[in-house]
Amino acid sequence: MTIADLADQPRAIRRQAAVLLVEGFDRPKGWPDLHAAARELDHVLASGFAFAALEHDLLLGWIGGLPQYDGRVWELHPLVVRPDRRLRGIGRGLVTAFEGEAGRRGARTLTLGTDDDSGQTSLTGVDLYSDIPRHIAELRDLGDRHPFLFYRRLGYVVTGVMPDANGPGRPDIYMSRAVRREE
């Protein structure tokens, strides 16, 4: 596997990247159609950067980075790995590439939102406003291995929630980490 700049890849690879946004997400939900996915890819490439994990002319996964707060913060968005190639370190490799590039571009903070749009975590269906810190402290997966577990394994910490972001009782979960710097 190699990791390369997605912007430099031929049209056929970029098309696979759009297809993966439609087909590679199940829960949380992905992009509804190829048109919306291609627009998302164009937006990421125009506003930030993206890396592809490649095996010859097959796209195994990809990750994007988008600047926020004048580039002091970079958002990891999106990330997807082919369903038949998961749990082999590809997601971790892509996140490492994202972190390196964001750091080179001046990031201090790396951030992301991971939706719970289908009842996969303890944050679903509860009144988050009643005690947001407690709900975050008690966050747990309900058995379906929501991606917050993956990000937590990679050092990301839950820094907040957006209640009802995906409809009543279906929040977005915000996670961040500091950029590692060799000082």
Ligand SMILES: CC(C)(COP(=O)(O)OP(=O)(O)OC[C@H]1O[C@@H](n2cnc3c(N)ncnc32)[C@H](O)[C@@H]1OP(=O)(O)O)[C@@H](O)C(=O)NCCC(=O)NCCS
């Ligand atoms: C989330 C996703 C990118 C992970 O990619 P991956 O290539 O399978 O992940 P890796 O193999 O690099 O996993 C790194 C570590 O996280 C763990 N991990 C991966 N997915 C996990 C999950 N859903 N739950 C718990 N742990 C997980 C792995 O076991 C591995 O652990 P290790 O440190 O013991 O080796 C992939 O499952 C995916 O594309 N999902 C669909 C799209 C999606 O949900 N994207 C994120 C939305 S915000």
